[in-house]
Amino acid sequence: GAVVSQHPSRVICKSGTSVKIECRSLDFQATTMFWYRQFPKQSLMLMATSNEGSKATYEQGVEKDKFLINHASLTLSTLTVTSAHPEDSSFYICSAKRGSGQPQHFGDGTRLSIL
């Protein structure tokens, strides 16, 4: 159990376009979902924490108007990278947890490449 699905797994698009990434908890209800960014050979950097039905909490230095997060249901959160530019190219990973004190389960990530 505790499967988290992320879609798409890879996306390539032109500079200036917006890209939406979906994160779904397949076999459990996720009260909290997290979005991370990972550069090659580096650790995971937390971008934001989202709770179902409320606004996301962004980490310092993360532009909330650029990285729009929606957590509309207990099984779905979306990250939209608005007006993407080459510097936004990265590996974006989501995670989900059942509740407080429960472990985070990660999706398989989305490789975003902006040309």
Add this chain to the structure above:
Amino acid sequence: QQQVKQSPQSLIVQKGGISIINCAYENTAFDYFPWYQQFPGKGPALLIAIRPDVSEKKEGRFTISFNKSAKQFSLHIMDSQPGDSATYFCAASAGTDKLIFGTGTRLQVFP
């Protein structure tokens, strides 16, 4: 104070050997210490986790040793196999469930 320091950065181990990865923290409020395994192009997968009320936890070939007074914890992989070759991350959290990740250790196990 929020950092989790991880070492070594990379590790090469012979098949059947023991792989040891170490992490240290400063924030005494941390109360949950998981280890994640990540293969290239994949998300991290939870391996094993420990809370500070125990000094050791073992699951199969994986063992976490925890030293509360030294604020250190380590992952031991016994009988390391080529399939264990991956990047390993330690992490810590303090009640809020927000994980602070270590910098990662790239493990290579050679036959």
